Amino acid sequence: MSNPEIGQMLDVKGVQTNVHDLGEGFPVLLIHGSGPGVTAWANWRLVMPELAKQRRVVALDMLGFGYTERPADQVYNMERWVTHAIDLLDTLEIEQTDLVGNSFGGALALALAIRHPQRVRRLVLMGSVGVPFEITPGLDAVWGYEPSFETMRRLLDVFAYDRSLVNDELARLRYEASIRPGFQESFAAMFPAPRQRWVDAMASPEADIRALPHETLIIHGREDEVIPLQTSLTLAQWIDNAQLHVFGHCGHWTQIEHSERFTKLVSDFLTEADRLQHSQ
Template structure:
């Protein structure tokens, strides 16, 4: 039986990168979060089928996560992750893409838009890191994860507002994912304590965020215990061409807890962007 988490492989900034490349149309790069055992497929499994009906969706495993390479001695940093994301676009010969970033991926998408604005068309930031905040107990627990079923089960209750989603079955699957060979070694190397410094390292400069020209959709779960809602309020205030949607009865898993609404909102936002582009002469 094939593993749905494994897609195709490209070399991106020297990193052998596992990615999913589905659908056709305007390219859409979707960047996952930083939970233990995460992969692009695990993060976006409910979004890939829906959004690929209206776009070419590319969802890579960032270095240190999923089934991309974990080079010995690699220094995990925003610089290396941004370089890899741009490398994915280069490998696929994509000059400009829409970006969706979740949590850690939101910080990465924001940094990419700041550093390479010409490579980004529209921006979607969901429960995003990337602006200053005091690390939450929830995020500290996520980044400080030590593998056990019990710990993973407790983390699911932090991620999801709806307790029906935090099942023993899902906890077992995510726990098993977190102990695949090499997975925890790279994960534990990324965010050692004290962890506030990694929140700070993922921030883009406020002046650069305020100068972003891109149409931006900012999304957040009202009950998010991992990344504070205040982050998205800040982003919506700082980014001139932004709009904010807050999901009620929703934790950190917007794309899972409110999958149909999330997919419709993102799909419509990107389609509206198509419709508002000026005619070419």
């Protein structure tokens, strides 16, 4: 049986990278979060086919995550992740893209837009890291994950507001994903304790965020126990062309818990940019 988490393997400037590339039209790059055993497919499986009806959707496993190659030195930082994302755009000959970042991926999307503003058309930040905040017990538990089925089951309860989404089958799947060869080794190398420093390392300077010219859609779950709602309120204040959408009865998994509404919101926001481009 083929594994839906594996798209196509691309050589991205020497890094074997697992990429899903579907649909056609103006591209949107989806960047996943940093949960244990995460892949682009696990994060975006409900969103990709819907967005791909109108545009080209590209989602990759970031350096050190999922089925993408792990660097031999096991050194991970924003510079490396941003470079990997830009190298992918270069490899696919994408000059400009819309960018959707989830959690850790939001911090990465922010950093990318700051360093390479011309490569980004519009920005979507969901449950995003990227501004200073005190690490939550939820995020500390996510980054401090030690593989076991029971631990994964507890973590999924932290992620989702709607407990009916979290069953033993999903926990078993995510647990098994987290113990594939190499997965936990790279994950443990990314965010060792004390973990507040990794929150701080992912934050972009306030002046740089305030200088962003991009139209930005900020999305957050009101009951998010992993990344506090305050981070999105801060981003909405700092980014000039920002709009903020808060989902009630929603944890850290907006794209899964409110998949249809999330996808419509993102799709409408990006389609508006298509229209504006065509009318110019």
